[in-house]
Amino acid sequence: MLLQTLVTGLAIGGIYALMAVGYSLVFSIMGFSNWAYGTIIMYGSYIGYYSLTKFGCPFWLALILSMFGGAALCVMNERIAYAPLRKRKAPSLFLMISAMGTAIFLENMVYVLIGAHYYSFPEVFQTQVFEVWGASIGILDLFAIVFSFTAIYALNYFINHTRLGIGIRAVSYDNTVAQINGVNLSWTIGLVFVLSGFLAGISGTFFGMKYMVYPTMGNITNKAFIAAVIGGLGSLPGAVIGGIILGVLESLVSVYVSSTYRDVFSFSFLIVLLIFLPLGLMGKNLEEKV
Amino acid sequence: MWFYIQGILVLAMINIIAVLGVTVFTGFTGLFSLGHAAFIAAGAYTAAILTHFYGVDFYLALALGGLVAGLLSLVIGIPTLRAKLRSDYFAIATLGFGEAFKMILENMDITQGARGLPGITTYANIWNVTIITVLVVAVTANFVFSKYGRMAVAAREDYMAAEMMGINLFHVQLRSLFFSAVLAGIAGGLFAHYLGFIQPSLFTGSQSSMLVIAVVTGGMGSISGPILAALLFATIPEALRLANMWRMVTYGAVLVAIMVLRPQGILGYKEITFKGIAGLFRRNKPKNIVDSKGALS
Numbered sequence: 001m002l003l004q005t006l007v008t009g010l011a012i013g014g015i016y017a018l019m020a021v022g023y024s025l026v027f028s029i030m031g032f033s034n035w036a037y038g039t040i041i042m043y044g045s046y047i048g049y050y051s052l053t054k055f056g057c058p059f060w061l062a063l064i065l066s067m068f069g070g071a072a073l074c075v076m077n078e079r080i081a082y083a084p085l086r087k088r089k090a091p092s093l094f095l096m097i098s099a100m101g102t103a104i105f106l107e108n109m110v111y112v113l114i115g116a117h118y119y120s121f122p123e124v125f126q127t128q129v130f131e132v133w134g135a136s137i138g139i140l141d142l143f144a145i146v147f148s149f150t151a152i153y154a155l156n157y158f159i160n161h162t163r164l165g166i167g168i169r170a171v172s173y174d175n176t177v178a179q180i181n182g183v184n185l186s187w188t189i190g191l192v193f194v195l196s197g198f199l200a201g202i203s204g205t206f207f208g209m210k211y212m213v214y215p216t217m218g219n220i221t222n223k224a225f226i227a228a229v230i231g232g233l234g235s236l237p238g239a240v241i242g243g244i245i246l247g248v249l250e251s252l253v254s255v256y257v258s259s260t261y262r263d264v265f266s267f268s269f270l271i272v273l274l275i276f277l278p279l280g281l282m283g284k285n286l287e288e289k290v
Numbered sequence: 291m292w293f294y295i296q297g298i299l300v301l302a303m304i305n306i307i308a309v310l311g312v313t314v315f316t317g318f319t320g321l322f323s324l325g326h327a328a329f330i331a332a333g334a335y336t337a338a339i340l341t342h343f344y345g346v347d348f349y350l351a352l353a354l355g356g357l358v359a360g361l362l363s364l365v366i367g368i369p370t371l372r373a374k375l376r377s378d379y380f381a382i383a384t385l386g387f388g389e390a391f392k393m394i395l396e397n398m399d400i401t402q403g404a405r406g407l408p409g410i411t412t413y414a415n416i417w418n419v420t421i422i423t424v425l426v427v428a429v430t431a432n433f434v435f436s437k438y439g440r441m442a443v444a445a446r447e448d449y450m451a452a453e454m455m456g457i458n459l460f461h462v463q464l465r466s467l468f469f470s471a472v473l474a475g476i477a478g479g480l481f482a483h484y485l486g487f488i489q490p491s492l493f494t495g496s497q498s499s500m501l502v503i504a505v506v507t508g509g510m511g512s513i514s515g516p517i518l519a520a521l522l523f524a525t526i527p528e529a530l531r532l533a534n535m536w537r538m539v540t541y542g543a544v545l546v547a548i549m550v551l552r553p554q555g556i557l558g559y560k561e562i563t564f565k566g567i568a569g570l571f572r573r574n575k576p577k578n579i580v581d582s583k584g585a586l587s
Contacts, residue, residue: 080546080550093320093322093377093506094506096322096381097502097503097507097545098550101541101548101549102546103542104541104542105539105545105546107542111538225382226386229378260397261393263390264393264394270382270383271369274370274383275373278373278375278376280379
């Protein structure tokens with residue numbers, strides 16, 4: 001029972017971690033919380049759903065389509081709603097409001113174009129389970145765990161070992177100095193949004209497969225934001241750890257305590273953690289010193 | 291028709307009270323709260339339960355609702371402000387608090403859970419709501435231009451310099467939060483006694499973000515700006531009711547457009563004053579029309 005709960009927790013935690021990394025990636029570069037990210041995850045989910053059902057794509061193609069769809073949306077979002085503010089060096093508060101506007105726009109666009117129905121994904125993986133030490137583990141859960149962690153590992157490799165990745169890290173430390181050293185700021189930011197769009201596509205598809213696809217899915221991704229904050233905004237390893245902690249905590253609470261109070265638990269955990277560690281587990285301290 | 295317009299006006303004024311609450315906090319301390327719906331809910335439920343089950347006088351219940359909301363704000367405010375949470379971290383802490391509070395309301399007995407409280411006597415009408423709104427605007431304006439308000443502005447502009455001048459950041463921020471939660475609670479009480487029915491799903495996180503949006507698009511650090519924004523956001527959707535499906539889409543697009551084209555908000559840091567309005571109609575404009583408070587010129 002405990003093992004099974006842990007595996008379910010890891011599966012959902014892996015998806016949270018993907019979303020949280022997407023949030024944190026943007027935060028580390030732009031210094032604001034991208035509130036529109038949840039709706040882009042939702043769009044990724046819809047793209048995955050439609051390419052599987054309406055166009056009959058195989059699963060791998062649907063995943064790739066939703067990744068690229070998410071990336072395109074993210075880049076458009078940045079170019080239209082954030083770039084003008086960024087160039088004017090507006091405070092992060094304004095960027096946040098602009099992101100909220102984008103979220104409202106995108107979410108209601110779904111209501112207008114598709115409607116408020118709930119859709120469930122077709123069964124790509126048979127709901128077959130296999131038994132390990134008395135715990136029954138679903139193939140989908142296992143696949144989600146493997147795939148999320150592969151994606152996170154690939155991203156980690158990209159950021160730490162390629163030229164472009166080093167550019168991203170340079171910009172996240174200090175964008176003026178990075179620009180002086182020949183990093184193209186606009187391109188780098190575009191690249192970051194492409195990467196976070198990829199993650200949105202993957203996590204949206206898996207999230208939709210595990211639950212359902214519906215317009216207010218973006219709200220669930222508040223959890224991903226919480227995961228990013230638990231780990232410390234702007235820190236990628238922190239986001240992964242935060243996502244796993246949140247996923248495992250949620251499944252433990254809903255099995256052993258009560259599933260109605262599951263969310264109350266995760267929110268209280270967040271608040272208590274922030275009281276003791278105001279910057280999350282691995283957040284960078286940006287406080288200015290005199 | 292008059293009844294319909296009256297309804298819009300009352301809801302717009304209640305919205306103004308809540309937005310003013312957020313203005314005092316977000317606009318004057320620079321901290322981003324995404325949990326004000328919880329304070330509105332606290333005021334609404336306290337006032338409604340008091341009048342509905344205990345037969346308490348409406349105005350007393352309203353005041354007690356404000357007080358309970360204020361006390362609730364201390365529950366979240368004292369630990370988080372003492373821990374010096376920064377902008378995004380504070381925002382997410384209040385968001386979590388708001389959602390958790392909503393879930394607690396959904397599972398309590400006295401609030402009748404997610405079904406909500408029906409049949410609250412509708413004591414609020416256009417007259418007493420107008421009077422309360424005018425009072426609230428007057429009190430808020432005085433609060434903002436008082437010593438405490440100016441301390442909050444100083445802390446918002448540069449907290450380190452403000453601290454060096456001897457301003458206690460924690461006290462200033464907590465006082466603003468308490469004041470803003472009281473206003474939110476009063477707005478909630480009026481809301482409950484106007485609609486006659488409340489349920490937890492009326493007080494969601496998106497409600498809180500709408501309030502912050504009204505404050506920022508109206509102009510941070512202005513009072514008349516957010517009032518104008520609150521009025522516009524309450525009335526324009528009604529005018530667009532024909533295009534019902536597209537109304538929220540437009541709202542989102544307009545919001546992005548305001549931020550991209552005029553990020554300081556509609557009235558950023560300025561106030562509509564009578565002097566400023568007179569200046570608009572004066573033929574030979576004097577050279578320096580912007581007075582120390584920054585009147586609209």
